[in-house]
Amino acid sequence: MRHVVERTEPAEVKPLSEAVFLILLSLAEKPRHGYALMRDIESLSHGRVRLSTGTLYGALRRLLDDEWIERFEQEDTSRDKQAYRLTPAGRRQLQGELERMRQLTRAAAARLRMSEA
Amino acid sequence: MKHGFFDFLLSLYPKDHREMFGAEMANVLRQAAQDRRSEGIAAYLWFTFFEIAGLLAGAVALRAATLAGRSRIKPVLWIPAASSVEETERLIQRSVDCMVRAIATHQFVKARFYSEVERKLRQRLEGLKGELPH
Known part of the structure; x- marks a missing residue:
């Protein structure tokens, strides 16, 4: 017997991993290429999250498959740099995740207040 | 990290991934290696270990996803706005x-x-x- 009640979320809302969340957050500001993304994620997380090249490109590929990000050609084709930008679907996912975090933070703060009272 | 060794690690990835991301990954790795080298030998060694582990894990995960038919590359793109x-x-x-x-x-x-x-x-x-x- 299962003791976990599963709530069905709307199909498009998926919980995000920290790496995916940080990639989307970084691209929410402006389009970036791979190395700029890596550095920005390190900076956003105050050095706590450092993505390896393998992890970064695995995540970028999944995000491209889901159409949450898009590739675009840069003017300078002499270098192997490809920029990525957030799609409207990716922005919606990011906003959904932020809302989920807000709800969780509010619930946690309420619990802490109750336990301290 | 030596080019030959990186090529070997990249050869573990599915062919379509190598075609679409191989050159970019090599470029990112090169830039990251330059930065870490300037932070000292310990930082560089840790970076090398971290990258090898990441590349191996990435290749295994992607091979598994490809075998399960869960990963494909679509020609998703965004073209810079050209008005003329x-x-x-x-x-x-x-x-x-x-x-x-x-x-x-x-x-x-x-x-x-x-x-x-x-x-x-x-x-x-x-x-x-x-x-x-x-």
């Missing part, structure tokens, strides 16, 4: 050049991507020409 006929024609020529280069090096996934870019740009060009005064 001349600019669009220039972008078309660049896409064709990239496609020819990709075919010449047997990178067929990449060639399909540029073919899709070219098709979309030609649609845009038709629209732009239609807006011109006769």
Whole structure:
């Protein structure tokens, strides 16, 4: 017997991993290429999250498959740099995740207040 | 990290992934290695270990996803806004050049991507020409 009640979320809302969340957050500001993304994620997380090249490109590929990000050609084709930008679907996912975090933070703060009272 | 060793690690990835991301990954790795080298030998050694582990884990995960039919590369793109006929024609020529280069090096996934870019740009060009005064 299962003791976990599963709530069905709307199909498009998926919980995000920290790496995916940080990639989307970084691209929410402006389009970036791979190395700029890596550095920005390190900076956003105050050095706590450092993505390896393998992890970064695995995540970028999944995000491209889901159409949450898009590739675009840069003017300078002499270098192997490809920029990525957030799609409207990716922005919606990011906003959904932020809302989920807000709800969780509010619930946690309420619990802490109750336990301290 | 030596080029030969990186090539070996990259060879563990599925072919379509190597075609679409191989050059970019090599570029990112090169830049990251330069930065870490300037932070001292300990930082560089840790970086090398971290990257090898990441590349191996990435290759295994992607192979598993490909076998399970859960991963495919679609020609998703965003083309920079070109407002003039001349600019669009220039972008078309660049896409064709990239496609020819990709075919010449047997990178067929990449060639399909540029073919899709070219098709979309030609649609845009038709629209732009239609807006011109006769």
